[in-house]
Amino acid sequence: MTNTQVTLIQIDNYGPWTVTPEPRREVDLQTLQSRLYADLSQLFGNRDGYIFFSRFDNMIAVSNGLSVEDHARIQESVRNRYPVTVSLSVATGTSPIQALEDATSQLQDAGSAQDKTRKEILRGRTIDEQFRTETDVQLAHFDVNDATGQYTDRLNEFDTFINIEQGYAELMRYMREENGALSFFVGGDNIIAVCPDMDEAAYQDAIDHVREAVNVELKVGVGRARSPQDAGMAAKHALETCRATGSAVEFDFENA
Numbered sequence: 001m002t003n004t005q006v007t008l009i010q011i012d013n014y015g016p017w018t019v020t021p022e023p024r025r026e027v028d029l030q031t032l033q034s035r036l037y038a039d040l041s042q043l044f045g046n047r048d049g050y051i052f053f054s055r056f057d058n059m060i061a062v063s064n065g066l067s068v069e070d071h072a073r074i075q076e077s078v079r080n081r082y083p084v085t086v087s088l089s090v091a092t093g094t095s096p097i098q099a100l101e102d103a104t105s106q107l108q109d110a111g112s113a114q115d116k117t118r119k120e121i122l123r124g125r126t127i128d129e130q131f132r133t134e135t136d137v138q139l140a141h142f143d144v145n146d147a148t149g150q151y152t153d154r155l156n157e158f159d160t161f162i163n164i165e166q167g168y169a170e171l172m173r174y175m176r177e178e179n180g181a182l183s184f185f186v187g188g189d190n191i192i193a194v195c196p197d198m199d200e201a202a203y204q205d206a207i208d209h210v211r212e213a214v215n216v217e218l219k220v221g222v223g224r225a226r227s228p229q230d231a232g233m234a235a236k237h238a239l240e241t242c243r244a245t246g247s248a249v250e251f252d253f254e255n256a
Contacts, residue, residue, distance in 0.1 A: 002197050002224075003136045005127050006099040006182075007049075007061040007071065008089045008107055009040065012119050014057045017084060033057070036082060043074045050139070050228035052184035052192070058113075060100065060182065062194050062228040063090065064137050067126055075120050090124030095180040096194045135253075138224045140181075140193040140203065141235040142171060143242075145217040147189035164189050167216030174209050178202075192232065195222075203249045219243075224253040 018024050033056040044051045044061050047070055051061040063071075071088045078086050087110070091102035103124060111118030127136070144150075144167060151160040168185045175181040175193055179202060183193040207218045219242040223234025238252035 004096045005064040007063040008103040009059040048227035048229040087121035097180040137231040138195045139231040142191040142220045144189035166214045
């Protein structure tokens with residue numbers, strides 16, 4: 001059974017800040033968002049976590065292994081580097097989507113994302129060290145079959161992007177609705193999903209659905225571990241097995 005710890009990251013009062021005292025240049029906002037994501041990726045990654053940019057003003061991290069104190073230090077680091085602050089809400093559960101729902105409710109209860117008085121909220125609970133196990137986190141690394149041959153070397157970049165995004169959107173929706181998983185585009189033709197306890201048939205079903213719905217062929221490597229980083233690396237190794245053997249679904253953990 002998985003036990004995913006999820007952290008919702010939300011920039012405080014970001015919408016009003018972008019237009020105060022007058023609208024800020026979009027290029028400057030995009031630069032701030034990308035740099036903040038990069039710094040948060042390192043701050044969580046240095047603690048074996050994994051962060052996904054979502055909409056950039058809101059980000060989602062798999063934070064198994066991070067304590068409340070770790071989260072507070074991350075907030076402090078952002079405060080010292082940026083003209084904005086972030087609020088963090090942490091929740092756990094066997095279903096990643098339920099953990100995110102709980103984290104979201106905690107933050108919403110503290111006030112609106114555009115409330116000037118809501119600043120650097122830190123709420124929720126983490127998994128105590130004595131309750132962590134080697135099977136807590138299951139990550140799946142999806143990859144488009146022969147994306148270079150089918151798209152990159154044949155189509156212009158925008159049409160390639162449309163095809164990849166259609167596959168991502170369909171997978172993201174299906175994995176959330178059918179399995180309670182959270183799937184994120186991570187660049188190129190790669191998608192990483194934070195999953196509950198799913199078996200090979202469930203992954204094959206998702207791959208089949210995407211192929212039938214939008215004609216995008218996927219393969220997936222699945223890893224499971226105590227920390228998000230270790231689960232992610234195991235998933236990468238499993239994906240390499242897919243590439244070497246031509247299989248659609250591979251696991252890199254015992255009792256798969």
